[in-house]
Amino acid sequence: MSRARAARSPFAAVKKFVADLLLWSFFAAGLGMSAGGAGALFDGTAKTVATVAGGVVSLIAGSRIAKKPKIKAFLGRPGTLWFLFLFNGGTAAAMYFTMDGAKGIIGAACMGLVSLGALGGLVSGRRARREAAQAAAAAPQAPVSQGPWA
Template sequence: MSSVRTFFADLFLWTFFAAGLVASTGAGAVLDGTQKNVATAVGGVVSLLAGSRIAKKPRIKAFLSRPGTLWFLFLFNGGTAVAMYFAMGGVKGIIAAAAMGLVSLGAAGGLVAGYRARQDTARHARHARQGAAPQPAPQTPWA
């Protein structure tokens, strides 16, 4: 019974995610004016909320934490942000570039955190092999 419930919960999340993406990107083909703007905004919020819930799932979280995935997200979204800034005009270009730049910076933060975690693990393993007690990592950002 639990697996059936999980299946339908996942199906529900992915459906809302896809519907939000379709509404936010395809509203211009069907609607005009204020209705188009509302559909685009609501679709974006729905897909963002559903996507954030999907990203918390263990398998997705493990995939998004891999260094290769983080490097791809960092480089691709950083390049896309630059291209959007120059290709799109006005406020839309700035907002789109800022959003993609934030995703790129988030991936860079994940890369740095993963690098530090691997360094701490290696340091602890080295100290364990030498028989010394590991020193705690400094808590100051400048160390």
């Protein structure tokens, strides 16, 4: 068990749990409202406002969730980035060709931006790994000790 986790008081642990629960709840509720849940509750202008507000809430909560160390590490893995790139790119193409009007174009553009963001993560991660390998190769190697009896 790490020191930080062992040193955490029970109150701090409960506080962190409640904060995480609220953050994930806001994310899920905002996603639900922006994905069509607003239509089940509202009509007309109220439906539009609830859909947009749900999108904003889920975007803010999702960006806060993405900054957490475990989630950040997961999203930075090459396999995850490849999945996001290919899935969102395919979804953008499908949305463009299957949906009519502005909704199809806007949806495809947004999914395309997510796909390009994942591609940017792949490129920058590859560049960072290459630079780290070059720095390790250029670093002088310490002589290997033969021990006192050599």
